[in-house]
Amino acid sequence: MATRIPSKPATPPAQKPGRGDGDAVVLERRPQKTAPPQMFQVVMLNDDYTPMEFVVVVIQEFFNKDRETATQIMLKIHLDGRAVCGVYSRDMAATKVNQVMEAAHQAGHPLQCVSEPVE
Ligand code: TYC
Numbered sequence: 001m002a003t004r005i006p007s008k009p010a011t012p013p014a015q016k017p018g019r020g021d022g023d024a025v026v027l028e029r030r031p032q033k034t035a036p037p038q039m040f041q042v043v044m045l046n047d048d049y050t051p052m053e054f055v056v057v058v059i060q061e062f063f064n065k066d067r068e069t070a071t072q073i074m075l076k077i078h079l080d081g082r083a084v085c086g087v088y089s090r091d092m093a094a095t096k097v098n099q100v101m102e103a104a105h106q107a108g109h110p111l112q113c114v115s116e117p118v119e
Pocket of ligand 1: 047
């Protein structure tokens with residue numbers, strides 16, 4: 001007598017191993033960790049020898065200011081000893097300082113400017 005082989009298993013297949021939650025994945029929102037990049041201000045310093053007109057032209061040319069604004073910044077440097085000409089990334093601020101110092105050196109003026117981190 002032939003033995004009948006059932007076409008379907010008598011019991012349902014065992015559940016796949018897992019977390020018992022239907023394999024749901026919960027993504028937690030984490031606080032943003034990357035701080036915005038440090039910015040640097042380019043500060044121009046007063047001296048007794050560089051002509052006012054030269055400073056105005058330099059501020060117009062390298063800091064993209066109109067003549068009126070450049071004149072106000074130059075006068076602030078003249079009166080207060082220093083003023084911020086612009087705020088940039090670290091690399092761009094260093095480039096601005098180099099451009100100003102090179103132009104002043106070429107023209108034979110002692111004009112100084114520095115880059116410093118913004119508070
Ligand atoms: N004090 C200079 C003068 O009387 C003018 C001057 C202004 C120089 C700004 C430098 O960053 C400066 N000729």
